Amino acid sequence: MSTTSCVFGAVHLGYIVIETNRLSDWRRFGADAIGMHHDDVSHDLMRFRLDDQECRFLVRKGPAEDVVALGWHIDDHASFEQIEARIRAHGVPLVVGTVEEAQLRGVERLLRFPGPKGITQEIYTTPVKSAEPLRMAASGFVTGDSGMGHVAITSTRPTQLRGYFNTVFDARLTDYIDETISGVKLKIRFLRVNERHHSIAIAAVRGLPVDPVRTRVQHLNIQTATLDDVARSYQRVHELGFEMALSVGRHTNDKELSYYARTPSGFEWEVGWNPVVVDENTWQPSTHQGISIWGHTPVGRTIVDKLDQFRLAARSLTRRENTVPALSGTGIPDD
Structure with missing residues (x-):
């Protein structure tokens, strides 16, 4: 099978899996x-919906306190098989999801493979x-052709992460x-896979191979239907x-x-x-x-928080970041 056909536009962020011991x-x-x-x-399992799709967030009991998987909705079987063929051609292992795993995510034909x-x-x-009709405080969320939002990741090897998603x-x-x-x-790269401005953001400290964030993701984002939804959820968070x-x-x-709240697991959630x-x-x-024309000022940051961030950054120097090299070496120049 050819591995050169473009799948851009047929890919949408579809669900996110979070692992936590703080379910309540x-x-x-x-x-x-x-x-x-x-x-x-x-x-030990719950789901959140944003629209008529059965699952947009799968939250399961476990110690990670982090995002552990991203689910990507592929529009058609041809594009799905194209992506599968690429991964196999690079020698990266694929695992077919079980019926139960697919049901928990509210999807059909599930495949998983290693990511950065x-x-x-x-x-x-x-x-x-x-x-089942939606029962939620928000009036609605924007998904559809744009997917369900975006994820931001900090990295010591941003060019390789960009190469992976390319x-x-x-x-x-x-x-x-x-x-x-x-x-x-910081330099932040914004990558899109469809009409949404970005589904992945990759942030890196310029000139230093350090990662100041404990979690795999720095934040995730969802888009509300109205400005009033942002204001009301901001008030509820407080x-x-x-x-x-x-x-x-x-x-x-x-x-x-938008605003950014801190989740019970420590990473941030942008509405x-x-x-x-x-x-x-x-x-x-x-x-x-x-990053901002106005606003987005830090809330409640203390010198202790900043010292913790420096400690995390220093600790990152001792461990090599996994970028799945077989899929990340695409010849994209450093930028």
Whole structure:
């Protein structure tokens, strides 16, 4: 089978798997604060919905306190088999998901394979739709052709991560952001696999091979249907006592208005509204200075938090980041 056909546009972020021992806190955070539809599956499994798809977040009991897998909805069987053929051609092992695993994720035809930073990548073709009406505090979330949002990852090897998503999904570079936080210079690469401005963001400390974040993901994002949904969920996060990471603000590159809450597992959760949709005929990558036009100021940061971050960064020097080399060496130049 040919491995050269482009799958860009047929790929959409479909679900996220989170592992935690704080299930009751996650239930309150996801349903009561963020406003998603919640379903208990068993005493150690729950799911959240954003739309008619049965599962958008699968939260399972376990010690990771992190995102452990990303599920990608592939539009058609030809594109699915194209991606499968690429992975096999690079000698990377694939595992067929069991019937039970597919049912938990609300999907059919599930395949999984290794991803950067230990985040398992899963692909599926057909999402299962739920007949049960949504019960949620939010009026709605934007999914569809754009997928369900995005994930941001910090990396000591950003070129290899960009190469990975290019090899597997034909990801395209949307733009860059240069940012300085507490004297540390960051470069952030934004990658898209469909019309959404980005489904993956990769942040790296410029000139230093350090990773200042404990978790595999720095944050994940979902998009609300209305500005009022952002404001109301922001208020609920505060009232229910969850930590806020960044106040409301608007980004320079995708123009999304959003805030960042801190999840019970420690990584951040961005709730946003109205990002730009990329026009493939006219879009050209560019570099923006700073992540925000206004707002997004840190909330509740202390000197102890900053010292912990420096310790984490120093510790990252002693361990090699897994980029799945067989899939990440695509000849993309350093940028």
